[in-house]
Amino acid sequence: MGCRDFFAVCLLLVGAVHATGKLGYPAPLLGETSPGSVWPQPHTVTASPQLYTIDIQAFRFEYLQTSQRCHVADEAFKRYQLLISRSGIKAKFHDKYSTSVISVLPVMITGPCEDMPSLDMKEGYILDVGSNPLLNASSVWGVLRGLETFSQMIWEDPSGQAVANKTHIIDEPRYAHRGLLLDTARHFLPVNVILENLEAMAYNKFNVFHWHIVDAQSFPYVSTVYPNLHLKGSYSSLNLVYTPEMIAQVIEFARLRGIRVVPEFDTPGHTYSWGLGQPGLLTTCYTGGKPNGDVGPINPTVNSSYTFIKNLFTEVRGQFKDKYIHLGGDEVPFDCWKSNPNITTWMAAHNMSGDYAKLEQVYIQQVIDITGAIGFSYIVWQEVIDNGVKAKDDTVVEVWINNHPEVEMAKVTALGYRTILAAPWYLEELTVGEDWKKYYSYEPTNFNGTAQQKALVIGGEACLWGEYVDATNISPRLWPRASAVAERLWSPETVNDVDAATPRLHQHRCRMVQRGIPAEPLHPSYCVFDWMNRK
């Protein structure tokens, strides 16, 4: 009854039952993998069955004499020492192995310290676990990734001792932009929930938090220049807003984990809530020659719109440290513009009567010029390029429309723009069963194009739009489904076997649960450290 024989879920169930039959009790019903396996899969792993005891209580990280000493690493050492000591392993300490106990992991940073993660940051590292353990990286960002990998390699042997296999890992990400989009406009997300998911992002080696902070439904961003935006446009200016202090907290928390925070201020559409606090910003819609009470996208024909954008984005520039801002530019409806006689007149005067794509282009062109002048680089949704806007060379185009993403990828890269792919990874699209396999199996370079075009693909993003999620359900809906995207974007293209990934992802899901992230189950199974109490 837990399944219907004309249902995919049923096959999974039968498969699971047979798995029990084959594996016997008490193996999880998800196949088997070696303990201490890493997610996402590192580039090169040379492991041996030889085990080293890890003294998790006394464990610490230490710089090599010749290493750079960086604040970001200092903070990471503390975090991972705590994480390792709290790994839940009973750690009866008895060195039963003929090898030395590892109680220190030496760390070597060869390059200069960096304070802010960026699109150009180096995340590669070399990790040796053995008689001469060492974590070696050219930058602090590589150290962060290596610490995460090391923390995942520790497991509890049958005698209850913390151990790790003798292993040599050479690792670096396949893509530089590995993002997760969260939407705080359809529903407000409390800061603690954002921080919880930044933590989970670090566990999965994501490196960009795409913060879709405002939209038509609400404007929780507290602007000091235009305070009416949140006072009139948020769901509640009392407790459902992001103050400058909260935003600084999110950026700092992310920075220490090597995660960039890229805010999105989507215009000219998706701006209903903006208009509540900024009269005159949005287009007045007409019916029968009279205003009908509705409003449309930002009015592109009046200078006041651009002055507003310039002032707002200048404030944003001073607050968000990343070089990039996301300008949106998607789904602009033309009906309200068409209904407005002043816009009709303006378009006639500018020789573009009836060409509303051209009008949109005029708006976006000015906004990107303003944004560039402020010192931002920018990401835009694909429509901006589809509408023929000329963007700066360092523009990143995000492909989201899901009917033929491979066609759009070919088109945008042919124009010479760097692209990130989101289309296959809209996590709000729910089906029964293991949809993570679908996310996992999508190959970003699977489009017709030259090697040069494919080199323009710099990554992708898992997106969880906010229509149906808030603090009550967002974390289990994200994890481990987003983990599938994380491995696709970090690991080599050849790491694409769903069956091999399944038990490793189950192990990773249980690891997240043990670390306090309520990651949902893959299918019938249990974790050694099960989620006993959600509250």
Add this chain to the structure above:
Amino acid sequence: MGCRDFFAVCLLLVGAVHATGKLGYPAPLLGETSPGSVWPQPHTVTASPQLYTIDIQAFRFEYLQTSQRCHVADEAFKRYQLLISRSGIKAKFHDKYSTSVISVLPVMITGPCEDMPSLDMKEGYILDVGSNPLLNASSVWGVLRGLETFSQMIWEDPSGQAVANKTHIIDEPRYAHRGLLLDTARHFLPVNVILENLEAMAYNKFNVFHWHIVDAQSFPYVSTVYPNLHLKGSYSSLNLVYTPEMIAQVIEFARLRGIRVVPEFDTPGHTYSWGLGQPGLLTTCYTGGKPNGDVGPINPTVNSSYTFIKNLFTEVRGQFKDKYIHLGGDEVPFDCWKSNPNITTWMAAHNMSGDYAKLEQVYIQQVIDITGAIGFSYIVWQEVIDNGVKAKDDTVVEVWINNHPEVEMAKVTALGYRTILAAPWYLEELTVGEDWKKYYSYEPTNFNGTAQQKALVIGGEACLWGEYVDATNISPRLWPRASAVAERLWSPETVNDVDAATPRLHQHRCRMVQRGIPAEPLHPSYCVFDWMNRK
């Protein structure tokens, strides 16, 4: 970007945006309803705009002089006094209304006290809120439902005062069996999670917890007669089992809320985990005349199977207080039986060669005879009747197969059996968007049959099978989606307008959140008491 114009979700989003336009800020984007509205909708509500102040801090319930005094009600008074005092309303107390303040709700129980909820319990009540407030019911179960209704009627007026509208309510459920199935075999559910959902069931006037306690994947039920069942068959006998004490705690918690606990021990299929602790119980499967290492359903041809069932169910009978047990009987695969030469011989000797439905019937017939002799009444899945088993008159048949439930409903009721409907309400079937509307709109009596047949429909069940849920995600997946089923089963058939229900369900969802149930959002919106911290 939060939606795709070729997607249903997109229409919802646009709708939501327009709603903002029409309603203006800060109304939730879900339409409007009167505050203090009740879910599920009572049978008859006569409300007036006149408001009464509720002194929520000093508030208490008191028996009328002539009322029965019952322990179940005493406990409920304490729970609801606490719930009302913690309703989150600031309760600045200033009687600005020209009417008396209500600080006591008198309660009258006209019938005898009952200790155990049952299929026959009376849940009707009459509630007056006004100058002479009174909750009147013939049984303590009606009092429980009335107390829940009263607690939902209290709201915070603009001045911050707790108020309720002058109201006269005559209420009783449409159906006697309003169940929720939870599956603790595909994933273990900690007791605190079961209790949280029993609490939520009471908030939604569900009255049956259908506990699918064991299945092929695991056997968490601790039997004192056959301890190997959980020692060998559970995911972990250390922490992923239900001891007699835990089961007693669940039954008592449910009893005090007027919720029956009906355990399901599904046989002869779905029993893989049973066989791990009870060698010889399951059928040995053969390939090429030799045992192949696999096992099938319970072996129906040996007496030891029936002795085992009798002993186990006798223990269960002493533990679970409800008159009913669920015997399962679904999805029995025949291939293993067919492969077994001893079964072939036995069937030949009993003149049923090749008729495996008959063999299944022989098994089920004996099991229901044993179960009846022990003193249980029983519920069975539809296949049992489809296979021609003769069941006792008080048998309840549960219809779950979703291709043509209306055909099955007609068939089972034509045979004179009482039926409960589960088919349209399998909550693990996920789609993007507001699937609660689909659950809400399904009419249980929508099949071809006489009035007499339709009178045999005694209710239904929302089912959440456990393949993809555990403590990390079960509560937000259940609520408020199961609430749609709750209203369908409690309220009159005529209460079926999805648009009218939407804002009321949003209000109910926010009420559950305020009470500590992480009920997920319906669509873009917020709650006055939003879920700020899941942990």
